[in-house]
Amino acid sequence: xxxxxxxxxxxxxxxxxDDESYVPDRSTMIMNKHWILKRCDLFEKLTDDQAExxxxxxxxxxFPKGSxxxxxxxxxRSVLVLAEGRVKLKGITPDGKETIVAFIEEGELxxxxxxxxxxxxxxxxxxxxxxxxxxIACETLFELVDxxxxxxxxxxxxxxxRRRRIETRLRNILFRSNRQRVAGILLELLEAxxxxxxxxxxxxxxxxxxEIAGLIGSTRETVTLVxxxxxxxxxxxxxRRSITIxxxxxxxxxxxx
Amino acid sequence: xxxxxxxxxxxxxxxxxDDESYVPDRSTMIMNKHWILKRCDLFEKLTDDQAExxxxxxxxxxFPKGSxxxxxxxxxRSVLVLAEGRVKLKGITPDGKETIVAFIEEGELxxxxxxxxxxxxxxxxxxxxxxxxxxIACETLFELVDxxxxxxxxxxxxxxxRRRRIETRLRNILFRSNRQRVAGILLELLEAxxxxxxxxxxxxxxxxxxEIAGLIGSTRETVTLVxxxxxxxxxxxxxRRSITIxxxxxxxxxxxx
DNA sequence: ACAGTTTTGTGAGCCGGCTTACAAAACGAG
DNA sequence: CTCGTTTTGTAAGCCGGCTCACAAAACTGT
Numbered sequence: 001x002x003x004x005x006x007x008x009x010x011x012x013x014x015x016x017x018d019d020e021s022y023v024p025d026r027s028t029m030i031m032n033k034h035w036i037l038k039r040c041d042l043f044e045k046l047t048d049d050q051a052e053x054x055x056x057x058x059x060x061x062x063f064p065k066g067s068x069x070x071x072x073x074x075x076x077r078s079v080l081v082l083a084e085g086r087v088k089l090k091g092i093t094p095d096g097k098e099t100i101v102a103f104i105e106e107g108e109l110x111x112x113x114x115x116x117x118x119x120x121x122x123x124x125x126x127x128x129x130x131x132x133x134x135x136i137a138c139e140t141l142f143e144l145v146d147x148x149x150x151x152x153x154x155x156x157x158x159x160x161x162r163r164r165r166i167e168t169r170l171r172n173i174l175f176r177s178n179r180q181r182v183a184g185i186l187l188e189l190l191e192a193x194x195x196x197x198x199x200x201x202x203x204x205x206x207x208x209x210x211e212i213a214g215l216i217g218s219t220r221e222t223v224t225l226v227x228x229x230x231x232x233x234x235x236x237x238x239x240r241r242s243i244t245i246x247x248x249x250x251x252x253x254x255x256x257x
Numbered sequence: 258x259x260x261x262x263x264x265x266x267x268x269x270x271x272x273x274x275d276d277e278s279y280v281p282d283r284s285t286m287i288m289n290k291h292w293i294l295k296r297c298d299l300f301e302k303l304t305d306d307q308a309e310x311x312x313x314x315x316x317x318x319x320f321p322k323g324s325x326x327x328x329x330x331x332x333x334r335s336v337l338v339l340a341e342g343r344v345k346l347k348g349i350t351p352d353g354k355e356t357i358v359a360f361i362e363e364g365e366l367x368x369x370x371x372x373x374x375x376x377x378x379x380x381x382x383x384x385x386x387x388x389x390x391x392x393i394a395c396e397t398l399f400e401l402v403d404x405x406x407x408x409x410x411x412x413x414x415x416x417x418x419r420r421r422r423i424e425t426r427l428r429n430i431l432f433r434s435n436r437q438r439v440a441g442i443l444l445e446l447l448e449a450x451x452x453x454x455x456x457x458x459x460x461x462x463x464x465x466x467x468e469i470a471g472l473i474g475s476t477r478e479t480v481t482l483v484x485x486x487x488x489x490x491x492x493x494x495x496x497r498r499s500i501t502i503x504x505x506x507x508x509x510x511x512x513x514x
Numbered sequence: 515a516c517a518g519t520t521t522t523g524t525g526a527g528c529c530g531g532c533t534t535a536c537a538a539a540a541c542g543a544g
Numbered sequence: 545c546t547c548g549t550t551t552t553g554t555a556a557g558c559c560g561g562c563t564c565a566c567a568a569a570a571c572t573g574t
Contacts, residue, residue: 091428093431093432093433094513094514095432095514097432099427099428099431099432101424101427101428112417113417113420113421115413115417116413116414116417116418116421117414117417117418119421122421122424122425123424123428145406145409145410146406149402149403149406149409152402152406152409152410152413153402153409155413156372156373156409156412156413156416157373157374159413159416159417159420160369160370160372160373160374160416161373161374162420163370163416163419163420163423164370164373164376164379166420166423166424166427167358167379167380167423168379169427170356170358170423170426170427170430171348171356171358171380173427173430173431173474174350174356174430174471174473174474175350175352175354175356175474176350177560177561178560178561208520208521208522209521209522210520210521214431216431217430217431217432218561218562219561219562219563220521220522221522221523221524221561221562221563222560222561222562224521224522224523224524225523225524225561227522228522228523238522240520240521240522240569240570240571241521256351257351257352434530434531435530435531465550465551465552466551466552467550467551475531475532476531476532476533477551477552478531478532478533478534478552478553478554479530479531479532481551481552481553481554482531482553482554484552485552485553495552497539497540497541497550497551497552498550498551
């Protein structure tokens with residue numbers, strides 16, 4: 001369990017060239033920085049000139065499944081874009097349980113609090129599958145913010161939206177039973193899911209019961225139990241790392257007990 | 258308990274003139290909009306021209322102790338500055354318990370997620386003492402953001418810092434015992450406190466045990482109990498609505514059990 | 515197909531914290 | 545000073561959820 005690999009691999013922008021960890025496998029061969037930037041909606045509206053400047057100060061790295069991209073107390077002078085894979089932002093409690101803050105999907109930004117100040121990171125970023133990450137130096141972003149007000153606003157918006165989400169999550173956890181928490185997190189995850197099968201919709205970041213427990217501050221066993229109940233009640237369908245919401249409205253009734 | 262007054266009083270900017278709720282009592286007599294803006298560090302660097310434009314599109318209102326400034330599902334087209342008093346941002350669980358998101362002190366901004374999009378509010382803002390609030394229309398802020406990049410960055414920074422704080426709070430609640438939560442929230446509140454008595458420091462927003470419970474998702478009785486224990490152990494001193502941290506380091510040991 | 519790993523299922527037992535129920539302080543207003 | 549309100553203190557009893565302990569699937573790589 002929890003093979004906690006040492007935090008020897010802090011990701012920070014150095015120069016463009018000496019990217020020793022660049023491994024030209026099937027995916028990164030095809031992928032270039034420009035293509036990655038265009039795929040991230042924060043950067044899609046940039047001019048070619050601006051994009052190019054960004055690329056010059058960005059470095060691409062590969063992270064095998066389960067490796068730590070950054071850890072608490074790491075400097076945090078770059079903002080990261082997930083080019084491929086999936087990343088888990090988490091904390092570790094003193095007794096070793098992992099509290100999951102968020103999942104990052106392809107094309108999404110993370111570690112963006114580095115923009116705010118130069119405080120160290122206060123969470124782990126771990127690749128849950130083989131991932132490739134683009135690191136952009138904060139200074140480069142500052143230049144962009146200065147000359148492009150629209151871009152600045154997009155950043156503000158991103159921070160704001162994520163804050164709203166996490167505040168909702170906090171309210172959905174305080175004072176609520178485990179049953180309510182599970183129903184709540186399922187609905188929350190459903191928002192971010194696009195996959196649909198007819199009327200029913202499946203939670204797209206395929207999660208284990210252990211991970212769900214990490215999201216709501218519960219245990220694996222209890223989550224298994226609650227999911228079982230919800231299935232019996234015909235609200236959801238569960239499979240291995242797969243949850244399909246059958247009765248969305250019924251679930252929202254459960255959250256609000 | 259919880260006298261839930263109806264949400265008849267949504268605060269939104271109308272015009273400057275017809276401010277029917279303007280009551281020129283001892284405090285608002287002295288206070289003018291300009292003075293209020295200058296006191297909020299977000300606006301302190303504005304030119305006189307900009308400040309004046311802001312004032313024209315801002316409206317001042319008084320809220321007696323315990324009134325609702327805005328409620329969930331309210332439009333949310335303004336950003337608010339607390340000129341005087343204290344405001345509590347909270348949610349209400351289905352069974353009537355209040356989950357406190359944050360306290361707002363004089364000179365601080367709140368309801369600022371209106372900048373991000375025009376989604377309705379998703380929390381209550383309640384004045385815990387008689388308060389006067391300045392409402393600024395979002396459109397006015399947008400103009401400012403466009404022409405003043407530095408201002409834009411300040412907003413981003415504000416959102417980012419608050420997000421970091423709330424993420425920390427989430428991690429400090431998940432998987433943690435009530436004892437750990439109390440110790441954690443005390444340290445968190447201490448950060449925002451300036452009041453000091455020699456070596457010891459007092460939590461400045463004077464909180465009741467009930468409110469502390471609302472912050473960490475616990476009950477009043479349990480909080481009373483835990484605070485009693487912590488006092489016995491010589492880590493803190495408790496009085497009526499008053500908590501003084503004696504052994505800060507000892508407390509941080511408690512949080513990380 | 516086989517061995518090892520990951521994920522899920524299930525149950526007994528225990529405990530922290532919630533509930534309920536009072537009561538004593540401490541405070542504020544008149 | 546007195547009455548009403550707010551805040552805090554305390555304790556018995558109960559229960560949701562955690563712990564611990566296995567075991568059966570389901571998936572992975574070889």
